[in-house]
Amino acid sequence: MKRGGTCLAIAGVSTVALAIVLGAATAQAASPPPATGPAYDVQTSNFWLHPPDDWWRAGENEAQKGLVPIPGQPIPTSLADDEKIATQIKVPPGFKVSVWASGVPQAREMAWGDKGTLFTGSDVSGIISAITTDANGKRTVKTVLKGFMHDTGVAFMDHTLYVADPWKIYAWENPEDRLDSLGDLKDAKVVYADFTHYGPHNWKVLIPDPADHALFVNVGTPCSLCIPPPDAGQMRKIYPATGIAELAATGIRQVVGGAVDPRTGKLWFSENGSDWLGDDFPSDKLEFVDKWGSNFGFPYCLEGDKPEAIYGKLHPCSDFVPPIVNLGAHKAPLGMMFYQGHQFPSEYAWNIFLAETGSWNRHTKTGYDVVRVMVDADGKNPKEVPFATGFNQGDTVLGRPVDVIQAPDGSILVSDDQSSTIWQISYVGEANTAAK
Amino acid sequence: MSLAPPRRYARAGPFSIKVFERMKMRGFVAGVAVLVAVATVAPTAANASEDAAAAAFETMSFQDKLTVCAACHGAKGISEMPGTPSLAGQPVNFTEYQLIFFRYDQRRNEAMTPYGRPLTDEDIQKFGAYFAALPPPPAAPDNDPTATKAGKDLENGHCEVCHLRTGKGDTPRLDGQREDYFVKAMQDYKGGVRSGRGLGVMPEIADGMSDAEMRELAHYFAVQTGH
Numbered sequence: 001m002k003r004g005g006t007c008l009a010i011a012g013v014s015t016v017a018l019a020i021v022l023g024a025a026t027a028q029a030a031s032p033p034p035a036t037g038p039a040y041d042v043q044t045s046n047f048w049l050h051p052p053d054d055w056w057r058a059g060e061n062e063a064q065k066g067l068v069p070i071p072g073q074p075i076p077t078s079l080a081d082d083e084k085i086a087t088q089i090k091v092p093p094g095f096k097v098s099v100w101a102s103g104v105p106q107a108r109e110m111a112w113g114d115k116g117t118l119f120t121g122s123d124v125s126g127i128i129s130a131i132t133t134d135a136n137g138k139r140t141v142k143t144v145l146k147g148f149m150h151d152t153g154v155a156f157m158d159h160t161l162y163v164a165d166p167w168k169i170y171a172w173e174n175p176e177d178r179l180d181s182l183g184d185l186k187d188a189k190v191v192y193a194d195f196t197h198y199g200p201h202n203w204k205v206l207i208p209d210p211a212d213h214a215l216f217v218n219v220g221t222p223c224s225l226c227i228p229p230p231d232a233g234q235m236r237k238i239y240p241a242t243g244i245a246e247l248a249a250t251g252i253r254q255v256v257g258g259a260v261d262p263r264t265g266k267l268w269f270s271e272n273g274s275d276w277l278g279d280d281f282p283s284d285k286l287e288f289v290d291k292w293g294s295n296f297g298f299p300y301c302l303e304g305d306k307p308e309a310i311y312g313k314l315h316p317c318s319d320f321v322p323p324i325v326n327l328g329a330h331k332a333p334l335g336m337m338f339y340q341g342h343q344f345p346s347e348y349a350w351n352i353f354l355a356e357t358g359s360w361n362r363h364t365k366t367g368y369d370v371v372r373v374m375v376d377a378d379g380k381n382p383k384e385v386p387f388a389t390g391f392n393q394g395d396t397v398l399g400r401p402v403d404v405i406q407a408p409d410g411s412i413l414v415s416d417d418q419s420s421t422i423w424q425i426s427y428v429g430e431a432n433t434a435a436k
Numbered sequence: 437m438s439l440a441p442p443r444r445y446a447r448a449g450p451f452s453i454k455v456f457e458r459m460k461m462r463g464f465v466a467g468v469a470v471l472v473a474v475a476t477v478a479p480t481a482a483n484a485s486e487d488a489a490a491a492a493f494e495t496m497s498f499q500d501k502l503t504v505c506a507a508c509h510g511a512k513g514i515s516e517m518p519g520t521p522s523l524a525g526q527p528v529n530f531t532e533y534q535l536i537f538f539r540y541d542q543r544r545n546e547a548m549t550p551y552g553r554p555l556t557d558e559d560i561q562k563f564g565a566y567f568a569a570l571p572p573p574p575a576a577p578d579n580d581p582t583a584t585k586a587g588k589d590l591e592n593g594h595c596e597v598c599h600l601r602t603g604k605g606d607t608p609r610l611d612g613q614r615e616d617y618f619v620k621a622m623q624d625y626k627g628g629v630r631s632g633r634g635l636g637v638m639p640e641i642a643d644g645m646s647d648a649e650m651r652e653l654a655h656y657f658a659v660q661t662g663h
Contacts (some may be wrong), residue, residue, distance in 0.1 A: 075560055075564075156461075
């Protein structure tokens with residue numbers, strides 16, 4: 001059987017199937033323009049488990065034809081170029097941007113070890129970088145693990161480094177004592193691997209819950225717009241000590257970042273909305289799991305209150321939990337944190353910082369920034385404002401923020417897998433910053 | 437139904453002696469120096485011979501490194517060596533990613549892995565730019581129009597969706613590539629020797645192909661001029 005033949009299935013099979021379920025179809029919310037992309041049947045396990053390399057083109061239409069994901073830079077941007085980029089990032093008065101570490105290949109989710117080491121993962125380079133700082137403040141970046149497929153999930157908890165590859169979560173205990181000899185991946189301990197081997201959206205993020213010795217992890221929906229199989233489109237809470245997993249939230253498209261609020265023990269996460277439905281729809285979201293097992297509505301209800309053109313007929317928006325904030329379409333929000341430091345002015349206490357890696361499925365770029373969300377611990381009174389902008393200058397991409405983490409001095413670090421840099425944003429006081 | 441994750445490749449054997457012989461014929465001093473270092477180490481100790489080759493290569497200037505590449509991949513990136521690909525005209529990102537995969541052991545090849553290990557980011561960028569700028573290989577003369585037609589019917593748009601004919605992107609240029617290398621690459625994907633990027637789509641594609649189909653596609657692409 002030639003695999004090529006299976007890729008180009010007849011168009012509209014899933015729509016026909018759905019029409020049978022729904023009975024006579026009537027017009028819903030505005031449908032996208034006629035399809036121009038490959039006729040992939042996304043509502044099948046064949047697409048999910050054996051996806052074509054351009055699975056992201058499913059749904060391509062006349063209005064947005066030609067948009068393609070941004071290729072990842074294989075090689076880090078040089079330190080000299082990084083320092084120029086740092087001067088182009090705009091931050092509020094009193095703040096300053098600098099290069100914390102350069103040449104960190106495809107830097108992704110970050111985690112601090114117990115002994116001052118910063119660990120980060122990568123995209124297809126498939127490595128873990130460890131960044132150590134000596135007594136003089138000099139930073140050294142080294143590759144300490146390699147051989148992963150797409151290791152975007154990294155967490156450190158209970159003296160253990162956890163790394164999530166698409167279908168496995170690995171663990172190394174007390175890694176900082178033996179950074180040069182963490183060993184081969186084939187010998188590594190696997191604490192959880194109960195994932196179906198879906199292709200699209202299979203990359204993972206790890207969100208630690210130290211109080212419960214657990215990790216929240218995403219299982220992405222294996223398409224842009226479809227009813228996910230029951231073991232995808234969700235957040236699980238995994239207990240590495242036992243391998244037990246709970247279903248924390250459902251009705252989710254794809255999550256690549258989140259944080260547990262230590263004040264409440266509850267999970268917050270960013271969610272990425274569908275492609276090919278227009279430059280300005282649907283919005284990406286900031287979600288709050290106030291009630292365990294909440295269903296956030298995908299694919300039936302988008303933006304919290306807009307029934308999807310086809311799937312909205314199956315369940316009303318009132319069945320689902322709306323977002324705390326609609327962030328805007330195609331921002332691609334990823335890592336987030338709650339600020340708990342004392343370097344920033346007091347009005348920043350407990351604010352959320354959220355990295356938006358930026359758009360590919362939009363005619364003019366959006367996102368490519370770090371935003372700040374002020375919101376109460378119960379989710380009330382949200383307000384979103386830009387915090388660090390300028391990672392794109394028009395169509396030119398200087399960097400793509402991925403994750404944010406607080407540094408011991410109360411500054412925040414921002415990982416960037418396009419320039420392969422870790423940026424630092426510090427508060428130095430308004431008297432100390434040059435006029436912008 | 438579940439799919440095995442992209443397969444890991446087999447461990448490489450001892451460093452190949454055939455490269456040494458060819459370079460002696462061409463009299464490339466730099467290359468001979470590398471391979472003398474290799475030949476003096478016990479050939480059964482795969483890691484030791486790799487270490488020696490990597491150490492020697494690491495100290496070379498970029499121009500001398502290019503000489504080592506040329507010994508197998510051809511003076512203008514057009515390979516005359518069986519089983520070794522032409523690199524001329526390959527997209528920048530493709531060359532850079534393959535070198536990164538050799539560096540991080542994502543891809544193992546007995547001839548390439550020792551050279552991949554010591555590469556710096558600067559080396560990789562220079563190699564990417566160098567090969568992308570070389571004129572691509574010309575179309576091979578078509579001595580088998582039947583195979584060309586068979587290959588064209590097989591291709592039927594499935595390959596060019598990713599293997600763009602524009603010279604852009606991350607996916608390798610197939611037009612004008614050596615037929616024997618194309619078949620080797622497909623066999624490597626099918627046999628789990630090589631996993632490729634992303635979701636393991638190349639092993640999936642190769643898995644469903646017969647030897648005859650691989651040869652027909654190889655011939656079809658070899659006689660194309662592309663962009």
